Amino acid sequence: AAAEKGGHDYFMLKEIEEQPAAVADTLRGHFVDGCIVLDEQRLSDQELRDIDKVFVVACGSSYHSGLVAKYAIEHWTRLPVEVELASEFRYRDPVLDRSTLVVAISQSGETADTLEAVRHAKDQKARVLAVCNTNGAQIPREADAVLYTRTGPEIGVASTKAFLAQMAANYLVGLALAQARGTKYPDEVAREYQDLAAMPEKIAELLTGMEPVRALARELSASPAVLFLGRHVGYPVALEGALKLKELAYMHAEGFAAGELKHGPIALIEDGLPVIVVMPSPKGRAVLHSKLLSNIREIQARGAVTVVIAEEGDETVRPFADHLVEIPSSASLLQPLLSTVPLQVFAAEVAQARGYDVDKPRNLAKSVTVE
């Protein structure tokens, strides 16, 4: 069993280490002769060009990967994108027709709510594109187009490598749509793809420096709660960081959009409360960066213990970071492929420090096939 876990105590820890390969394998073969290609494609070029709205539906971590995708798809394609929990979408009357694309994201491809959301969409003639980790699962079988994440089986109940691979696949979906619609020139698609292709190496580099994050997790493992703040693509990362901590460490954890701080969350700040802040790129997102910097100041002044995830070389955050976690710099839309990693490591280590089995968190199932 130890060998199966690659020398780790838990599958999840091995799966965290497998993330550079999970992203590389998911990208492989999808950029051919200057074009983004999906795995299965039963929609014509014309049908793809006619798409005028996108809904992303998913549950759990897959939903968070969809929230990240919205920023990229809207930016690259100029299509309106809504991201919705499958369990909400399927019981609403969403306005859909044959020019709506529903992107269903599911590691297992069998989640009941996501499957029913797909059927609900198809009843209204919407086109469905599945992002899935399981060949031939029900959701990809019912979809018009499929992009598989290629992580191999994920054993840990809390998603890690599948989540990173989903984000990579979603970026490919965004580029495929931009290409079909002509909102990006071929050389621009190629450039974005090159940025994406550079990510596995950066994730690998980041993973070599996680010991301080583990030490910090042990230090903070008795905290009653942890807050997570982010903006733009860092906001869904904050939500995912909080979800991981709830799932694995059974700790009260909440992610907030940093711009909402003054609308409530700041009332929660008290002496010694750890707050993990995901900083945007100082160059790529200078305005948001300066806004987050003042948010950190405000919470630090009220006694929060600030843990700041920031790009290497971002000197401006140092004075306000009680703990600094550096990540390699990257294209700003792609940063979640990096900023998520220390949050996974943090949650896993807090859980272990508290004596929990990180592969099998209490009350949770790997795949929720009944409502």
Ligand code: G6P
């Ligand atoms: C469960 C798992 C999560 C996963 C979610 C959605 O809650 O514990 O890790 O994100 O289901 O699963 P899916 O297979 O549809 O991605």
